[in-house]
Amino acid sequence: MTALSQIYEKSNIGSDLLKPLQTLVSSDLERVNAIILDRLKSPIDLIPTLARHLIAAGGKRMRPMLTLACSALVEHNSDRPIRLAAAIEFIHAATLLHDDVVDESELRRGVPTANSVWGNQASILVGDFLFSRAFELMVEDGSLDVLRILSSASSKIAEGEVMQLVSSKDVTTSQNTYLEIATYKTATLFEAACQVGAVLDGPNLENERALASFGRNLGLAFQLVDDVLDYQASSEMIGKNVGDDFKEGKITLPVILAYKKANEDEKKFWQRTLGTKQQNAKDFGQALAYLNKHRALDETLTHAQTYIHYAQESLIKFKPSPYLSALFDLCEFCLKRAF
Template sequence: MSENVVPITGKQTASVIDELQALVAEDMKHVNATILERMQSHVALIPQLAGHLIASGGKRLRPMLTLASARLIGYEGSRQNKLAACVEFIHTATLLHDDVVDESKMRRGQETANEIWGNQASVLVGDFLFSRSFELMVEDGSLKVLKILSAASSIIAEGEVLQLSVAGDVSTSEETYLKVIESKTAALFAAACEIAGVVAEQGEDVEAALRDYGRYLGIAFQLADDALDYSAKQATLGKKIGDDFREGKLTLPVMLAFRRGDDTEKAFWRRTMEDHDQTEEDLTQALAYLTKHDTLADTLNRARHYGSMAKDALAIFPDSKAKTIMCGIVDFCIDRAY
């Protein structure tokens, strides 16, 4: 780990989300109004399906990071509001497509859109939301913003395809896994923060710092999320333990357990993850192997490493309420896995 990174304290609680929401509350009113307005269509199924996911309890962390980044650098305009809505549309579209690819039945404790309306409708409404996001980019009028967000959309798609190409391959390298999560998750976090620097016109150094903060936060967020799937805390979030396991979704805890396991353990992971041959008892066995090799703790240690770098990226900015909250969000994203 770099010697100049800011250590993660691990003392933040969910209250930092409340602080973030309060910080950007006025701007979020405009963001939410834009989301509601732009998801409307004369085709009734579109707002019905999109609204199901948008209203399903997500924290809207990514658009709030756009707004918080604008506050951090003292931007007093309003362009960040439509762009934050654009970020949320991109995120929602990718969730719709993800659930189809993963054949997911539940998200945030509710039935997924594809489970209710089918795969075809979910894919097409996801495409609609992507289109709406590009309309908002064009309306902003900045080619640089358009370049950042369109590039992020492309990278997300590449990450999806890369994940699909290694699906179930328990021998996948950690390097490839990191490429997947950098593409699927971190790219949008990075773009969401960077565009605030662009609209504020404060130069490349500010844009790069915000981009790095978002990128490292996104990696830490996904690493913690992958550990959380096997954590008892899932029950408090209205989710089942081991959804990734049941779906055969390869994440770092399993990859580490496979790498460290003996021949019997490796055969277990190949059967359950590669061959999708699972029994009701297999999740218990999987959890035992993850515990044996301490892979959840190691995954969280990696999350802390990237979280520390996210905090370090904010070092160029003077101390402020926004900076304190954005550092706290790093801790929250990791601590939620406990």
């Protein structure tokens, strides 16, 4: 059985693996959502309207849940994780608004993107507003450690976006370069969400390093699974058009792995379809055939499994608890998730 078939076997298991974490943080997550709705208020009607359009589209609130769970894992007991989880979700929502503009995306979580409804300018400006709300919450918390972690994460995310833009349509992008982009663009906020939970009771370098490593490796695994789902899932499963990465000329790990093994005709195909974005209706099917020929999707999932192993190893130092078990389940959910 291939790695890919193992992912989709008994796909309902994926959702079940997320439930323990959702149950543990459900009451706190309601408070996070209340803060988000309160901080969306503005006398400029377009701001809450556009932002709520994105938030109402759903999402698992994965990053806020990580902050809540990791703070509980180190037995922190205050309201600070609630407000910081809201700040992290604001950062995430801001990056989504900006991403959709850069990628010219039309769907997110199965509904029209904000930029397709209100235009690019409004989406960018409201994204800036959400970033500002995040930093207001950080300042109100008053911790320099929190500011250090989240401001650094915000800078790295922006750098990752620029790195992706530079490498867009470059079919010769190396695996190492791609993983660096994925680390900056995606894994950084997972890392920060977990790391923040470790510093709320004061500096604890051992806990901080362990939870940062957990979040970073989990985030990388999530991104690699997303890379595969863009070619293999249905639109209903991923909440966007299947093949958007291909259509947008994105160079993801499956493409990099397939290009590395490609013959000259295949390389010309990738250069035409992704390098110059000269695509026709049959090209996505041909791309999928080449990816399967070189087992690039399965190999990508093998890399994801490796990062999940590293993430789970980072948790070993913590004493057993329901939160620890839920985070281990979350790792399995990453590989078996069904949208």
